[in-house]
Amino acid sequence: MGRFKLTKAVKLLLLILISATFVFISSYWGSVVIALPPPEDTPEEILRTQIIIEARSPIDGKFLTAAEYAQLQAQLQKAPPPKLDPKIREQIFLLRLRKSLLQFFPFLNF
Structure with missing residues (x-):
């Protein structure tokens, strides 16, 4: 045993x-x-030392040189893009408000 x-x-x-x-x-x-x-994967230390010489347009996303990008930024500061119509702004605000209310009160169907 x-x-x-x-x-x-x-x-x-x-x-x-x-x-x-x-x-x-x-x-x-x-x-x-x-x-x-x-x-x-490129190490972060190398990426920090690189100089960025090209950029993307904030309008349409096309590649731009540094000079073109600076020129576009200056144009956008002088003449900002047109504002939305106040009626459209109000409609967008109401739609966002409706969406947030429906998250808290899903039983309301308006």
Whole structure:
């Protein structure tokens, strides 16, 4: 009877040891891969030192040179885009108000 308990204890200890080793090794392999950035990723230190020489237009999203971008910004500051009609502004405000009220009171169907 004593020998049977001893073999059970040894088997249990061996099973625990193998399981712990497997968990440790599998967690170590995953952490090594997760910790590294992708190889094609440019480091932030290099990106900070680069000078941006092209930009996108805030109007249509086309690529512009630095001079064209500065000229467009100056034009936009001198003549801002036209304002919306007050009636349209009021309609937009009411639609936004309706949307927010429906979030709090979904049973209202107006």
